[in-house]
Amino acid sequence: MLEQYIPILLLICLAIILAVSFIVLSHVLGPNRPNSNKLGAYESGMDPIGQARDRYSVSFYIIAMEFIVFDLEVVFIYPWAVRYQEFGAGTFWSMMLFIGILFLGLLYTLRKGTFDWDLVHSRAKKSSY
Amino acid sequence: MESVNELVTILPAIIIGFAGLLVMMLDAYIENVRLVFRTTTLFTLGALGIAINDMFGHSGEAFYGLITYGGTAAFGAVLVLIGTLVTVILSRDYLEKTGSHIAEVYSMILFGTFGMLILVSANNLVTLFLGIETMSICLYVLAGLVKNEKKGVEAALKYFLLGAFSTGFLLYGMALLYGASGSTFLTDIATLDDKGMIYWAGVALLLVGFFFKISAVPFHMWTPDVYQGAPTTITAYMATASKSAAFVAFIFVLSRALPEARAEWGDVIWLFSILTMVIGNVLALVQDNVKRMLAYSSIAHAGYILIGLAAGTDAAYSAVLFYLFAYTLMNLGAFGIVAYYEWHKGLDFTEVKNYAGLGFKQPVMGVLMSIFLFSMVGIPPFAGFIGKYRVFAAAVDEGLISLVVVGVLASAASVYYYLRVLINLYMHESDPGITLIRPGVLYSATLIILAALTIYFGVKPGDLTNLLGSFKGISY
């Protein structure tokens, strides 16, 4: 009864094979003469300052967290959408309430000023953290 | 879809949930903290009124059996809502004075209370799990409220990591119970006949999860630091509302889902009760910081309540409910007064001896503090005594004499660290430099009402005990 998943298995194997082959081939075939400026991080010509991962402001985290919450909301809506005809008006209004509550959460996040980028960046420039 | 008149059964939870969302929006769009405070108080009062009248209504199950209402669940809702109401009223002055008065506190308290109201009326593992998690997440946030101070955030991290760890055990217990019985409804788990090892492993892990929430001894590591790190009125909220909700849910699980296994989990709770009472009191004796001492005293009280759970009869459960009521009143009061003393920025109150002579400076607060502390010790005219007496009586009826003996000895030992505060308040003279601010009218009125209730139910516990007894069999 696992036959239905054969295509997925093939897809995964193909993806793995492609990824590995790219790395191996480029490593094996490509000319390998490293020198200092080739190995430096590419900063469109300028030499890089600070390490690669210096800290940046918190609003990126808040956006990622919002992504999780709305990803979960979508996950709840999948089964609802699939069986939409069988459910009466009650379920419909309950789901509207569900979506409404999460929408209020979004309004709260918007209002708390974490999304207006210019303010965020102007503040970030003043003090690094 | 459940019919609309089923919504009436969880009306307090709906009101509190709606209030949480409303307060969230008010805070976002109208930054007026006083308006937020008034709305929160208004909605909590309304929900409390409905919950009180639910207590006298009939009880049953709703939402396809996910929720149970009336009787014990309504009384649990009353306990939670009293804790929330007093916390909100006391928090306004306390947070204003300590400079972290922000409106999000009220929305988090309301969301936490929503989780507790669901937890209190859970009749299914799914609603039980969601209730516990909603409550816990709001408490993690509230514990880390005072962010600039180091110890507040440290308390939040410790509480969070140990909480996530205990959630794993709790869910594993639920999974094994579901595996053994094939259904997630508490009453179906009770009808399970062949109790294989999976069932016992599930019971054990579920007990571990609950012991963590009520901070029984081996799992109490988080309590002192979190209670000390959090703002004092939020500590009152954690000590009273969340612990009462966890205990009522524990009663439901023990009486509804695991009635046949009473002998086995009775012994387990017997052991943990002794551990909690002894170690809770011993550690409270050595504490100097009053807030930390009150944290250990709340652990010791969890031990006394576990005596009632170890007894396991319906009479014992109603005795535990009475004890929870008295426990909520006195702890709210005690933490409220400690919060009042912490208003004064200049003085540091980390040591008990800093309380020297303050009893005379603000006589009202001194007297109230002594009422609450005497009630905690269990001295006759107060509700604390009646609670302890009825729990011990129920345990004696079940033949748990050793438990009662340890309980009495532990209470005797607790006299020392409770009265040490009073001795400092009254016997030692204070340096004249300290002048105490007059507490606000609302603040002292709330504390006076709490003290009046403690005395009233100490003197005339009759009607409450009859009401609690009248709950038609918790595990019907």
Place this chain on the structure above:
Amino acid sequence: MELDWYLSLSAVLFTIGVIGVLTRKNAIVVFMCAELMLNSVNLTLVSFSAQHGDVHGQILVFFSLCVAAAEAAVGLAIIIAIFRNHLTVDISQINLLRW
């Protein structure tokens, strides 16, 4: 495959999670081990749901996923706040189990 193979796998993963929480110092890795514990319990629930042939187990998995996500959001916010105050997430320096 026998049911107990699935249960044993989830028991092993649960134990690895417990060991991870007890031994690691970095707060984020401890939190990841807690997530691993929750995940292994999901596996037990699904195998019991398959064995009983009803969907209650999978419903509980569904909600436990949502709870894990909400916990992750709040937990990582706390860890960010900790980093800002303590500039370290090494939980042994934040003495976790003080009396």
Place this chain on the structure above:
Amino acid sequence: MLISQRCSFFKRGDSIMEIYLFFLFATSAVASAVAMITSRDTVNSALFLVLNLVSIAGVFLLLKAQFLAVIQILVYGGAIMVLFLFVIMLLNLSSEENLLNRFSAKYVVGFFLGVIVLSQLLYAIADFTGTLPNFSPGIEQVGTVEALGDELFSTYLLPVLITAVLLTAAVVGAILIAQRKLTGKENK
């Protein structure tokens, strides 16, 4: 074919592929879990956890819980682990951790406690085997979206709304804690 006759504990109805796939996913899950615990770099731990989640999703597929397998990868792997990596990058704390330099008692205690928990659980599971039919016949439809959807939106509608409030509380809490300074206006 030879293998399935000789080993007693395989069910006759199993195809060989299912057995191989189970062992493949099981070993990758356990290996990535152990690697997550013992790896020195936090980012490696996070990526090993993602591998662990994907292999557990594979085991879900074996148990015919297809919707949950996809959700697991989508939500757990796709969203939660992204947040983990975000925070690790944000806090720049993926520094090499000297893991096993001093053999502190904590490792012994942790390992010992873990082994105790494992032995209890395995004992419970061992006692359980064989007492009940292994897999009820009708599990094909149990794992599908339709089955989950019917049950979720008829009986368990209230928990769906509770989860909505839980998620909003998590959003408000996370913003409250993650913001830099709390007092009054200036964080606007």
